[in-house]
Amino acid sequence: MKFAMSYSCGKDSALALWRMLNAGHEPACLLVTFNTELGRSWFHGVDPRLLEDISQSLKIPLVACPCAGGDYHAALEAGMAKAREMGATACVFGDIDIEGHLEWNRARCENAGLECVLPLWREDRANLAREVVDNGFRAIIKCVRTDVLGREFLGQELSREVLEKIAATGADVCGENGEYHTLVFDGPIFSRPVEVRCRGILDFPKVSVMDIVSALEI
Numbered sequence: 001m002k003f004a005m006s007y008s009c010g011k012d013s014a015l016a017l018w019r020m021l022n023a024g025h026e027p028a029c030l031l032v033t034f035n036t037e038l039g040r041s042w043f044h045g046v047d048p049r050l051l052e053d054i055s056q057s058l059k060i061p062l063v064a065c066p067c068a069g070g071d072y073h074a075a076l077e078a079g080m081a082k083a084r085e086m087g088a089t090a091c092v093f094g095d096i097d098i099e100g101h102l103e104w105n106r107a108r109c110e111n112a113g114l115e116c117v118l119p120l121w122r123e124d125r126a127n128l129a130r131e132v133v134d135n136g137f138r139a140i141i142k143c144v145r146t147d148v149l150g151r152e153f154l155g156q157e158l159s160r161e162v163l164e165k166i167a168a169t170g171a172d173v174c175g176e177n178g179e180y181h182t183l184v185f186d187g188p189i190f191s192r193p194v195e196v197r198c199r200g201i202l203d204f205p206k207v208s209v210m211d212i213v214s215a216l217e218i
Contacts, residue, residue: 001025001026001089001090001115002025002026002027002028002086002087002088002089002090003020003025003026003027003028003088003089003090003091003092003117004027004028004029004030004031004063004079004080004083004086004088004090004091004092004114005017005020005027005029005030005031005060005091005092006031006076006091006092006093006094006105007030007031007032008032008041008043008044008094008181009032009041009044009046009051009054009183009184010044010094010139010181010182010183010184011129011132011137011139011158011182011184012094012095012096012120012128012132012174012176013093013094014094014132014137014139014184014187014189015094015119015120015128015131015132015135015137016092016093016094016118016119016120017058017092017094017189018135018137018187018188018189019119019120020092020117020119021189027060028061028083028086028087028088029060029061029062029063029082029083029086029088030054030055030058030060030061030062030063031063031065031076031079031080031083031091032046032051032062032063032064032065033065033067033072033075033076033079034048034064034065034066034067035067035068035069036066036067036068037068037069042067042072043181044142044143044181044182044183045142045143045181045209045211046183046212047213047214048064049213049214049216050194050196050212050213050214051064052214053194053195053214053216054185054194057190057191057192057193057194058189058190058191059191061086063079063082063083063086064079065078065079073104073107073108076108077108077111077112080108080109080112080114081112083112083114084112084113084114088114089114089115090109090114090115090116090117091105091108091109091112091114091115091116091117092117092118092119093105093116093117093118094118094119094120095118095120095121096120096121096122096123096125096128096174096176097121097122097125097176098176102118102121105118125172125173125174125176126163126167126173126174128174129158129163129173129174129175130160130163132158133158133159133160133163135187135188136187136188137158137184137186137187137188138157138158138184138185138186138187138193139157139158139182139183139184139185140155140156140157140158140182140183140185140196140210140212141153141154141155141156141157141158141162141180141181141182141210142154142180142181142182142183142209142210142212143180143181143207143208143209143210144179144180144207144208145178145179145180145206145207146203146206146207146208147206148169148170148171148179149166149169149171149179149180150169151201151208153165153166153180154201154208154210155198155210158182166179166180183196183212194214195214195215195216196212196213196214196215197212197213197214197215198210198211198212198213199211199212199213
């Protein structure tokens with residue numbers, strides 16, 4: 001199967017991509033929704049240069065899906081149409097168990113004429129987080145909901161110990177409810193580590209975000 005990967009740059013989409021590759025499927029492209037107002041990807045807030053570096057290390061072409069928010073679904077479907085032109089017959093997502101996400105993903109795929117695939121669906125959240133760490137993926141905590149987790153978690157690299165600390169706060173260890181987001185910069189699907197640097201921390205109502213950019217940026 002040739003597939004497009006809906007790629008957030010976080011741990012769950014990286015794990016889903018890894019499983020698809022291990023099963024012998026061929027990636028056509030990475031689909032990344034891009035916030036045109038903020039100049040970075042939606043939700044995980046990855047800047048354009050860093051997205052390109054990640055794409056190059058993964059050796060998978062990047063298809064950006066720019067949108068302002070109201071046209072988010074249409075932008076992703078347009079990206080899926082490009083993926084079909086590149087030979088994709090399916091789109092893969094890293095969602096785990098939120099039914100509304102499944103329904104939304106299926107609707108986008110149906111409109112674009114692609115099969116909807118979720119390799120992690122309904123697996124244990126904590127086990128999936130540990131699987132990321134245990135298989136050599138390296139991920140930085142990039143965003144936290146400050147009503148759930150403290151700012152001190154920002155910039156920490158995921159490990160068994162850090163996952164235990166997250167669980168001890170009462171937050172979901174996998175962050176599936178948006179408690180935190182990660183940036184994966186190395187692991188078994190990368191040809192080389194992606195070098196990054198932190199430009200600072202941005203604070204929004206109830207959310208703190210590390211402004212992580214490519215170390216190659218001037």
